[in-house]
Amino acid sequence: MSSAGTAAVWAEQQIAAVRDDPAGRIALMQRCYHGPFGRAPRHLPFRRAATSFMRWQLRRGLLQPPSSDRPGSPWWRAVNERILRDGCEAVALSGDHSGPTSSRTVDFWKSFADHPTARAWYRAHNGSVVAAYLEHRDLAEAESEAERFFMNVVLCRVLYTHALVAAPRISLGWLRPLAPFLGDPRLGMTGIFLQLSRVLPDEYPLRDSVHFYLGNEHGFGRLLDFGVITPRLHQLYDWSAHELAAPGLLDCIRDGALTYAWSFEDRGVWQPPKSFFVQMAKRALPPERRA
Numbered sequence: 001m002s003s004a005g006t007a008a009v010w011a012e013q014q015i016a017a018v019r020d021d022p023a024g025r026i027a028l029m030q031r032c033y034h035g036p037f038g039r040a041p042r043h044l045p046f047r048r049a050a051t052s053f054m055r056w057q058l059r060r061g062l063l064q065p066p067s068s069d070r071p072g073s074p075w076w077r078a079v080n081e082r083i084l085r086d087g088c089e090a091v092a093l094s095g096d097h098s099g100p101t102s103s104r105t106v107d108f109w110k111s112f113a114d115h116p117t118a119r120a121w122y123r124a125h126n127g128s129v130v131a132a133y134l135e136h137r138d139l140a141e142a143e144s145e146a147e148r149f150f151m152n153v154v155l156c157r158v159l160y161t162h163a164l165v166a167a168p169r170i171s172l173g174w175l176r177p178l179a180p181f182l183g184d185p186r187l188g189m190t191g192i193f194l195q196l197s198r199v200l201p202d203e204y205p206l207r208d209s210v211h212f213y214l215g216n217e218h219g220f221g222r223l224l225d226f227g228v229i230t231p232r233l234h235q236l237y238d239w240s241a242h243e244l245a246a247p248g249l250l251d252c253i254r255d256g257a258l259t260y261a262w263s264f265e266d267r268g269v270w271q272p273p274k275s276f277f278v279q280m281a282k283r284a285l286p287p288e289r290r291a
Contacts, residue, residue: 006099007092008106014088015081020065022072025084026054032087035113036095042116049185050125054080059202073147073204075139082132083125090124104245105131118184122162125185127244129158133260134248140261146206146213149269152258153225159240160229161185166243170235172228173285210269219277226272227281230256235287 005013018024033047034040057063063080064072082105089102090109101107108124133140133155140151160171164183168176171183181187200206200213229236233256241249252260257267272278 005097007089007097008099008102010092010097011085011088015085018084019081020067022058022063022065025063025080026051026058029054029084029087032084032091036091040116043113045186046112046116046118046121048188050083060200061202061204064204070204073143075136075143075147075151076204078136078139079129079132082135083128086124086128103131108244118180118186119166121185122165122183123243126158126162126240127246129155130240130244130246130249133252134246137261143261144205146208146210147204148261149210150200150206150213152252152260152262155252155260156225156229156233156236156258159236162243163236163239167239169288170232170239173288175285214269222273222275223277223281226275227278228285230270230272231282232287233258 014028018028029050030047033043033050035043057076057080061068061070062073062076064070066072066074086103086105086109089106090113093099093101093106093110094113101110105124105127108120108127112120112124133151140148143151161183163171164179168179172179206213233253237249237253241247252258254264255267257264257270259267272282
């Protein structure tokens with residue numbers, strides 16, 4: 001790693017080199033987990049969750065360049081780029097590069113680099129995700145209704161998996177002793193919470209309606225979203241806004257409805273379905289009352 005230039009400049013150079021190369025993006029992300037000197041055994045296990053989700057983006061074609069026969073999503077490309085840039089800058093700062101961090105989210109990544117724990121990884125990863133969501137809301141508004149719906153689903157699920165590790169009382173109530181295990185990004189369980197491939201086809205853009213995809217949602221996803229996460233949405237977003245120092249996150253929810261690039265008037269899609277198992281989950285795992 002050359003020491004020429006600040007860490008932020010070096011990170012931007014790395015991003016520019018892979019901006020229109022989807023495979024290059026995932027290779028860059030994987031290199032970051034090896035650290036600035038090619039050996040970071042305590043960091044490598046965290047690569048699993050990041051790689052899994054990014055491969056899903058690749059399969060859907062979300063990261064394809066604008067010049068492609070089937071261009072990718074400007075919004076997904078921007079979100080992915082923010083995560084990569086923040087991670088690259090933190091790696092550079094851990095190596096031979098100098099300069100102040102360019103954002104609070106880079107500070108989160110630097111903290112993870114210094115102390116690689118599950119909570120530190122989530123704070124870094126989700127900090128970059130939320131910052132990108134808030135920064136690129138205009139790009140989100142230009143996406144299809146179905147894509148915007150699933151942007152909200154992805155957001156609430158990544159926040160929830162973070163809370164499993166860092167706020168188990170909020171995320172799982174009386175079952176909180178199990179929460180850190182279920183949410184640990186080094187283990188395969190995390191993929192269950194972020195798995196959308198059984199609902200969404202490996203294509204972009206989405207061609208069907210929200211209700212079509214909801215009808216195809218497998219049982220666990222429906223149970224998780226409506227039986228476990230939805231009843232504790234406000235606690236989850238309040239906690240996440242504080243944990244990630246992102247008060248703008250509170251503008252993405254209103255009266256139990258998710259409103260990121262989504263009209264509150266169309267909140268009916270967030271109403272729980274009539275399901276025996278969903279109702280049982282809500283009764284078995286009620287959110288704890290606020291103090």
